[in-house]
Amino acid sequence: MFASVLSAVVIGFHVCFVTVEADVSDGLPGLHMVGYLASEVKEAGERVRTALRNSGIRLPAKRMIINLAPADLRKQGSMFDLAIALALSAALGEIPLPSLSGVIILGETSLNGEICSVAGVLPMVQKAFAEGIRTCILPRQNVKEGKLVSGMTIVGVSSIGDVLEYLRTGRIPDNGSDGDETGRERKALPHPAEGPDFAEIHGQSSVKRAALIAAAGFHNLLLAGPPGSGKTMTARRLSTIMPPMTVKESMDLSCIYSISGLLRENEPLITVRPFRAPHHTVSGAALIGGGPFPKPGEVTLATSGVLFLDELTEYRRSVLELLRQPLEEHTVCISRTKGTFEYPADFLLVAAMNPCPCGYYPDRARCACSSGEISRYRSKISKPLLDRIDLCLETEPVCYEDMESTFSGRDGGRSAQDPDSGQMRQQAFHAWQIQQERFASMPYSHNGRIPTPDLPRWCRLDASCRRLMASAFGRLGLSARSCHRVLRVARTIADLAGSGCIREEHLAEALAYRIADLWRDS
Amino acid sequence: MNGLYAYWLGRIPDLTNGMKRKLISAFGTSEEVFHAGRKQIASVIGEEKADAVFSSGNRMDPFDEHDRIVSEYRSFSSAGMNYFTIGHPRYPERLKEIAQAPYGFWLIGRLPEEAGLVVAMIGSREPTPYGRKIAEEIAGMLASGNVPVISGMARGIDSISQKAVLDAGGSSLAVLGCGADICYPREVQALYERLKWEGGILSEYPPGTEPKRSFFPARNRIISGLADVTVVIEAGKKSGSLITAGMALEQGRDVYAVPGRCGDTMSEGCNRLIHDGAGMILSAADLMEELHLSHVHTVPLSQNCKRTLAPKEDMVYSCLDLYAKSLNVLEVETHLEITELLRILTILEIEGCASRTAQGHFIRLE
Secondary structure: OEEEEEEEEEEOOEEEEEEEEEEEEOOOOEEEEEOOEOHHHHOHHHHHHHHHHHOOOOOOOOEEEEEEEOOOOOEOOOOOHHHHHHHHHHHOOOOOHHHHOOEEEOOEEOOOOEEEOOOOHHHHHHHHHHOOOOEEEEEHHHHHHHOOOOOOEEEEEOEHHHHHHHHHHOOOOOOOOOHHHOOOOOOEOOOOOOOOOHHHOOOOHHHHHHHHHHHHHOOOEEEEOOOOOOHHHHHHHHHHHOOOOEHHHHHHHHHHHHHOOOOOOOOOOOOOOOEEOOOOOOOHHHHHOEOOOOEOOHHHHOOOOEEEEOOHHHOOHHHHHOOHHHHHHOEEEEEEOOEEEEEEOOOEEEEEEOOOOOOOOOOOOOOOOOHHHHHHHHOOOOHHHHOOOOEEEEOOOOOHHHHHHHHHOHHHHOOOOOOOHHHHHHHHHHHHHHHHHHOOOOOOOOHHHOOHHHHHHHOOEOHHHHHHHHHHHHHOOOOHHHHHHHHHHHHHHHHHOOOOOEOHHHHHHHHHOOOHHHHOOO | OHHHHHHHHHOOOOOOHHHHHHHHHHHOOHHHHHHOOHHHHHHHHOHHHHHHHHHHOOOOOHHHHHHHHHHHHHHHHHOOEEEEEOOOOOOOHHHHHOOOOOOEEEEEEOOOOOOOOOEEEEEOOOOOHHHHHHHHHHHHHHHHOOOOEEEOOOOOHHHHHHHHHHHOOOOEEEEOOOOOOOOOOHHHHHHHHHHHHHEEEEEOOOOOOOOOOOHHHHHHHHHHHHOOEEEEEOOOOOOHHHHHHHHHHHOOOEEEEOOOOOOOHHHHHHHHHHHOOOEEOOOHHHHHHHOOOOOOOOOOOOOOOHHHOOHHHHHHHHHOOOOOEEHHHHHHHHOOOHHHHHHHHHHHHHHOOEEEEHHHEEEEOO
């Protein structure tokens, strides 16, 4: 007898449906699996056979063939186990065939018949729903994740026995999952109150200001300064002042994490912007994604959030150069012999570095680096990479006055003037709303993402600004590219100030964050 | 052919400058030395060294050696280099006066005039913006007073001064610690090329000699020896510039130093020099007066922009100093919002009243 059920696999960032076919016929007894299978899928045969036996289904001494179609697609992962088990059971006549139509089945089985969680459930369920499938059988651990897709009937199962019962009787097993998430539209996501706060950084108002602008306009940020000047602290707090994610952003990000198997069972929807800080020994494949069967890299996992590269000069140059494409196109394209895979990579880059090898330049009492050493150190960062960073700020060590409150214990160790993350988030949020309105009909939604041809449309300068820009161009040695960066930043500063047009003071401040000086010979 | 004999004597290894000079004073010219007998030479510089003259000289293998010397001489001459020895009429008088005067040197370009005042400018290889600015100012004024400037073309104050002199239309001579045909350090290549035409490049080391640590203190005596006045800008405690200043004093030349603040490691050497009696430079104009060049029209580097500034900008400007100040310090001093402060500093920069130095520090320009 023949039976087929539907399952799916994630290839790169795409979901492909896989039909699992089973046929039981007379012949030499055995279980054969075909369909271009990776070894973990081939092993599924043994797992499923044992799991079925332990769930009370005896496999007859017949010739059983399992085929995973389409046959030219490489199948990888453990999510086919349950589908194979059910196709086989149906082919053996254990369950009625009609109960399996219009159902997508995902899950791994263990030998005793239990169902284990699998990765990539969210995108697969999403795609299934889009294709008109309304019922989904999932491991119990993945139920919450599946329920994020409203309108889909999710059947959470913890053992093969559960599934068989559901398919025979139509009764959805109660696995303690509450149905509260189902079908509920979420407008905006709450922002977590806990986590690091900008108020913990004393003084450093220029760094905070740059962080605010970066968060408000999605501008990449480079912080250069001696050790202990708050570079890392700032980067860690940057994602906390970015406005809450929209539902779409949150779903897309959850899909990425689902594919990577990083979603937590109890919090299937990611509501906190990611902060990824790969160590400087990171490999190219780990940073942008890769592997024989590509997996998302750090740039993809940082989508909608912050990718922080601490000690930028310590990264291998070849690895850093890989960032050029994602920084320019906000996606990553990985080509392998098995195919080309595209992942989203729309992240905010925050990079931190020391001004010189010892870290204390220009404090000559402590720094003895020669100018040759310093320029060699800085030349580790290539110009094309710098060209993609809008904001650059040189940080300084904290001065004692700013530390005062820490020692006196006033205001719980926080200084009254130091803005906290809440205030900064509010400011950034206002600027975001302005940008959302402005770019409503555009494919981009932030100032930091305005493509160069569109700059004249959004960043018009009046006569006095043009005069300022002209003299800045000559006097400060700007290039065409740095002018564009200054314009984008000026637009964000104007938005932060609630100004419709860019005024002289906005442009002047934007010019202060230009990158040129750091790399000018000193 | 006279140059050829001089060159022959000049390139004998194992023979010190002093011995070469002794030979010249004993025999008159290098040609005489060449034709002198072994006994005569030995009577001047001793048996052992006389061997050196003879073993490397013409007598052992006259034809080979002769050809080699001639071809070497021709090759650097055709590369635009001249070889001057102590007997040459154009050998600078100032240099003759010093102890350990070089027997000979190679020169690309030209030497400073014998008659006029010559100033040497030396200092830190890693100057602060303050030192850089003072050096540029002094160099600019010396150039407008038609005073040639001698220096070592090193990184930092040396090359900054020389470049400023050339930019102001003056002339400058670089004394190198390697062959005159080698540009060291590499990053001053542009200056090196300009010096060939707008000044000179001098070295006592044969063309092709790679720079060596021990050569530099030796070339310092030529820098100070060629100048009447040595100006030291930003010398640290153990700076090589102090060696030059010490040599200038030994040679009986004047030394001036630009003072720094007490405790400033970058100016510790300069302050020490002033303490020990070197002239203190209060300003570039002050130095001009000391050198009796007060007739020189002193043109400040940038125009004073004070009167055109708005009150707030003026306030920030007055907080700036010749010593680089960090943004944090300026924020505390001006009590301005950081956004406002950044805006004003940018405007001051564009107006030419301030300059951003390395690592986000700001200094005043006048």
